[in-house]
Amino acid sequence: MSQQDDDERQHVFEPFPHKYVWNLSVGLALAVGGQIGEVDRACQALRGRIGGDDDSAAQAFFEEWCALGDRLTRLARADVDASRLRSAGLKFGRAAAYYQTAERMQSRSYAPRQAAYAKALESFHLFLKLSGEPGQRVEIPYGDSSLPGILVRPETTAAVPCVIFWNGLDSTKEQIYGTGTAQELARRGIASLIVDTPGAGEALRLRDLRATVDTEVWAAACVDYLETRTDINSDCVGLVAWSLGGYYGPRATAFESRIAFGVAWGSNYDWGAVQEARLKNEGDRPVPHYWEHVQWVWGRDSLEEFMEIAPSITLRGIVDRIRVPFLVVHGEHDRQIPVTYAHRLYDELTNSPAPELKIFTDEEGGVEHCSVDNIPVVRDFICDWIDRTVTDLTGRAGSEDRQVELLAKNIRTSI
DSSP states (O other): OHHHHHOEEEEEOSTTTTOHHHHHHHHHHHHHOOOHHHHHHHHHHTTTTOOOHHHHHHHHHHHHHHHHHHHHHHHHHHHTTTHHHHHHHHHHHHHHHHHHHHHHHHTTTTTTHHHHHHHHHHHHHHHHHHHHOOEEEEEETTTTTEEEEEEOOOOOSSSSEEEEEOOOOSSOHHHHTTTTHHHHHHHTTTTEEEEOOOTHHHHTTTTTOOOOOTTHHHHHHHHHHHOOOOTEEEEEEEEEETHHHHHHHHHHHOOTTTTTEEEEOOOTTTTHHHHHHHHHHTTSSSSTTHHHHHHHHOSSSSSHHHHHHGGGGGOTTGGOOOOOOOOEETTTTTTSOHHHHHHHHHHHHHHHHEEEEEEOOOOOOOOOOTTTOOOOHHHHHHHHHHHHHHHHHHOOOOHHHHHHHHHHHHHHHHH
């Protein structure tokens, strides 16, 4: 990405001119539950510390966002002392988002990130415990270990359809939860299983589980787990994944026959080729710690070893195996993944009975990578599509049908 591109494309809140990665992190913090006044406080402090080398700047970023998380934690504990438990829980939830914003920007070898990540997990645990917001921590058996997840169910004892959510290269289950997507689906009678997959979040940081090309193995573990639950309709399980999940998800849907529908939230049709181009155009340090993180995710000891497997991280020759309804959404100004990849993925869905492509434009918003500039508009579109698709697959009354009937009943009663 050139400097000219950065100047011309300002579709997301950009408090730091010419620092795309920082701005993306700020946008994500806001999108997953951060509050603008609190976020601006961290940004104001950082503006006075910009300068020096990249490592010093990254450390300043870490310190200011951790300071914000610590502040929210202090305020939350004061709420607990005053028996304001829900208020405390909501503050802990924002603290978790801020700690993760700090932690994910650092080198793998940066020791303080471990403490920040521990604070993030503890804060999120307290958020669920105290706020009353839906969500249950679960463990999905995976080989000799397990994948940590968050299960969100509608308030019913009936067995309900479920959507599996996967993250990308460096996002987490807590951040996906923060988008409100699972909560919106629960209102529509659909459960969600949000998972830290191999190579991401807790699975990587605390269990040393690395990403693999054959993501259908992860999907099989998730569906196996859902099949053990009597409160889930395991005949109607979908898979939504964003960012690098735009490779993970379609690949898994192509090979795991129990996945009933899929959504690529950002099409990573040929992520390996994007990495090859990035190395060629931007060198071995496009942003601090990028290649180090990539090697960590994929379990490779050197950049050369990673580049050997990069060509296999592609959907070429795979997409036509998808035989279920599939939605591709992408922002027209995505600065990380070319919008042409969304068209390629959609064009190759030749055996899907219900393929759909949605490119978000300036008129709607949601045009940046994974719609970080306006997640709600894209989230709601995805939830609408899932609601209709589940209705078609199961024959149930859709949530929109139920709402219309209730409105009609109220009108009839009042006449």
